[in-house]
Amino acid sequence: MSLRNAMFAFALCGLGIGSALAQNAAPAPQAARPAQGLDRLLDQIREGSQQMSKTNQEREARFLRDKNQQAQLLAEAEGARNAADARAKQAKARYDGAQAGIAALKQQLQGRVGDSAQIFSAVSDAAGALKAQAQDSLVTPQLPTRSAELDQLAQARELPGVDQIEKLWFLYAQEIAENGKVARFKAQVFDDAGQPQQAEVTRIGAFTAFADGRYLAIEPGTGQLTALPRQPSDFTGLIRSFGKDADDQIRDILVDPSRGALLRLAAERPALSERIHQAGAVGYVIIAIGLVGAALAIHQLVYLLLVGRKVGAQLRDLGRPRDDNPLGRVLGCLRGESPDSLRALDTEAIETRLAEAVLRETPKLERYQALLRMIVAAGPLLGLLGTVVGMIMTFQVITELGSGDPKVMAGGISHAMVATVLGLLIAIPLLFANSFLGARSRVLTQILDEQAAGMLARQLEARRSRNADA
Structure with a gap:
């Protein structure tokens, strides 16, 4: 009997004893009932013990059956494992043998190939x-x-044949020959908006290509022809002169050895209008002042040239003064006076009249010179103003974006430099023009002074001679 059964029986005995004691303590009208209760309890304990023994025996039998079955399964698993190990060893042996065979075949192949491997690599x-x-x-x-043929040759995994080597040689020779030709062909060209269109392309060797009056460039890595967004205006005239009938003639054409890179840089150069726009409002003010100064200088120069021609004609005929030139007007300032009134005038009065006539003509001869001198002085100052404004813009950009990229500072620097250039461009020509106008007006003024002094001397000699006769 197991420990569990014994404890169960002990508990049942205790219950029986307790029941018997309770029955003895209570009044029992019948003496046979306690004996029947104990017998029945013993029968129940006996039946329970037998039942538990039977159950334990069944469990032990089932455990033994399961144990035998597990042992059988374990034996089968160990057998399968041993068989798998045997197969793995056989497979490894076959793999090692195959690797050794491959190595031997490679060595044999290398021995047979020889220089062919170097040819393949080359x-x-x-x-x-x-x-x-x-x-x-x-x-x-x-x-x-x-391109497809070169891809096939470059990615080949087999030794090249004679025809493939000849094909490669032909492609090299073709590239060399085409580099020295001027060719025209139909090709797809991408415009500024990225839209493809068919156009007749003229190619100058491997350096320059153009179509429809526009220079073309090759896109790196794609081999596509694209029209430059900005055309170099200094060289577009060469395209027009390089006509379709120029096959038998020698014509000038632009050759870009960088295959488009230099053309792109040349196209990025701003035009004259863009340069002026870079100077901003200060630049437009400088240009306006310069145009005003140039107009005044030209007007005065034309006037002095005409006056000089008339004065020269008057010098050749001093006896007949004319009113169409300053010298004639100076010589004719005493023409309305009668001989008696002239004799009545003293020397100082005659000299004063002549000086007055000369002074009356001098402002017209020196006209605009003071204004031109002011414009000459103001031009560099306005240029300096534009320079300061441009540097302020540059420092502001540096403060906001840093100085890592020089392109972000190009706007302010261009503003500064172009304004300075414009100021000098109006100051230097107007300086020379004003100097020429001043020299020309001084020559005419000197002629007037000389002729006035000569006229005064003649009046004095005439008066002295009349006094001597009297």
Whole structure:
């Protein structure tokens, strides 16, 4: 009997004893009932003990059956594992043998190939180099199929044949030959908006290409022709002169050895109007003042040239003064006086009249010179003002964005430099013009003074001679 059964029986005995004691304590009218209760309790304990023994035996039998089954499964698993280990060893042995065979075959192949491997490497490298060059070549749009051929040669995994080596040699020779030709062909050209369109392209070797009067550039890595967004205005005239009938003639044309890079830089140069716009409001003020000064200088220069011509004609005929020139008006200032009134005038009065006539003509001869001198002085000062404004703009940009990118400071620097240049451009020519006008007016004024002094001397001699006769 197991421990659990014994404890169960002990508990039942205790219950029986307790029941018996309770029955003895209570009055029992019948003496046979306690004996029947104990017997029945013993029968129940006996039946329970037998039942538990039977259950334990069944459990032990089932445990033994399960144990035998587990042992059988374990034996089967160990057998399967041993079989798998055997198969793995056999597979490893076959793998090691295959690797050894592959190594032997490789060594045998290398021995048989010899210099062919070097040929294969040389062909692959040469095809790759020509492919990289062709991607940025202006010849590629004319010969678009050669890119696929070069890809096939560069990515080949087998030894090249004689025909493939000859093909590579032909592609190299073709590139060299096309670099020295002027060719025209139909190709796809992308405009400023990125839209493709068919156009007749003229190619100058591998350096320059243009279509519809616009220079073209090759997009790196794609081989596509694109029109430059900004055309170099200094060289567009060469495209127009390079007409379709120029095959038998020698014409000038732009050659860009960088294949478009220098053209892009040349196109980025701002035009004259853009340069003036960079100077801002100060630049427009400088230009306006310069135009006013130039107009005044030209007007006065024309006036002095005409006056000088008339004065020269008057010098050749001093006896007949005319009113169409300053010298004639100075010589004729005493023309309305009678001989008696002239004799009545003293020397100082005659001299005063002549000086008055000369002074009356002098302002017209020296007209605009003071204003031009002011413009000459104001031009550099306005340029300096534009320089200061441009530097303020530059420092403001540096404060906001930093000085890492020089392009962000280009606007302020351009404003400063262009304003300075404009100020000097109006000051220097007007300075020379004003000097020329001053020299020309002094020459005419000197002629007037000389002729006035000569006229006074003649009047004095005439008066002295009349006094001597009297």
